[in-house]
Structures are given as structure tokens and as C-alpha cells.
Amino acid sequence: MTVLVWWLAAAITARHRTEAAADLGALAAAAHAAAGPTIACTRAKEVADHERAVLTSCRWHNRDAFVEVRAATTPIPGLTAPTAKARAGPVDLPP
DSSP, X not given: OHHHHHHHHHHHHHHHHHHHHHHHXXXXXXXXGGGOHHXXXXXXXXXXHXXXXXXXXXXXXXXXXXXXXXXXXXXXXXXXXXXXXXXXXXXXXXX
């Protein structure tokens, strides 16, 4: 029972960390939108790397950054690594 609870806690923690990495990556990209999509996505990748996640997609639609990441490792052997998506727009422009 203890191992099951530990695995569940590890899976939930990994999911939350992956979601945070996606959110922070999207915000970083949006904050650097004025520098262009290449630089903004590079910044999103740096943030994802720092959060121990892998940036799998960074794309733009109008002024919004869409970022997808997956965890660098899986908390439970045999299962796929958690993934997350986030969207953010530039902070200094009106909607």
C-alpha cells in the first residue's frame, strides 16, 4: 500500500511540475514576443530546461504563444511521461 501511495504522489507531483513548466514557458515566450518568435521560443525552451522538462512545441497564433512540454523523465517506470500545454499573450499589448 505504501508503494502505491508513493507512486501516486510521484505521478501527481510530476504532472504539476510539467504544468508549471508549460505555464512558465508560455509566459516567458509572451514576455519576449517583441523580440520575435524565434527568440521568444528560445526563451521558452530555456525555462522548460530549467524546470527539467522538454519543450516539444512552441508556436504562435496572432500574438499568443502556444507551448507544449513533456517531463524529461517518467515518475513510474513503464508509463509515459506527463505532458502539458499552455497559452499566453504579450503582457504589454492590448487584447
